[in-house]
Ligand SMILES: O=C(CO)[C@@H](O)[C@H](O)[C@H](O)[C@H](O)COP(=O)(O)O
């Protein structure tokens with residue numbers, strides 16, 4: 090057994106319950122594997138969210154989505170799945186990530202402070218009935234908490250995709266999926282799974298919702 094694969098069952102923990110093996114690959118995969126079963130128990134909300142978005146976005150509504158760092162990339166990833174497509178051809182859906190516009194991000198941060206960077210965009214783009222989704226591993230980023238506050242004032246639904254409960258964002262939002270790992274990287278990976286699964290559900294529900302809405306319009310004419 091090489092140094093890399095040598096097992097250290099009695100080694101001191103790194104705080105993440107990862108004291109079973111020494112090398113980063115096994116350590117990371119063990120952390121991910123440990124989180125999967127408890128994640129699965131909580132991930133049923135993804136079908137509810139996917140169906141909600143199918144109905145709302147299919148009728149011309151909007152999703153706003155925000156996060157910091159790796160979660161900013163995830164927010165943009167989600168918006169791209171919706172404005173573009175996941176797999177099968179479908180109508181473009183309105184989803185705006187609040188992170189990629191460097192002019193807006195720098196102007197708002199410079200003029201109002203970084204805490205306002207998402208909140209001001211929520212006030213600008215959000216309409217009653219829209220959804221704000223925030224992604225955070227800690228669940229305590231002040232700019233996301235401010236965005237949730239602004240969204241509530243503007244009549245948006247607020248959803249949190251976060252790390253372990255309890256955390257302030259999960260408490261502040263209408264609904265939350267708390268990914269159960271003490272490791273923020275594992276949480277980010279479960280967030281990506283969540284984004285993809287939610288989009289799968291959205292695609293499954295979109296056509297029936299759009300067809301039902303069209304039938305209603307025909308009856309009304
Ligand atoms: O991707 C990573 C760590 O994996 C970092 O960029 C991380 O996203 C940043 O430190 C964020 O600022 C953390 O914010 P949050 O997830 O606690 O809201």
Ligand SMILES: [Zn+2]
Pocket residue numbers: 159274277
């Ligand atoms: Zn990361």
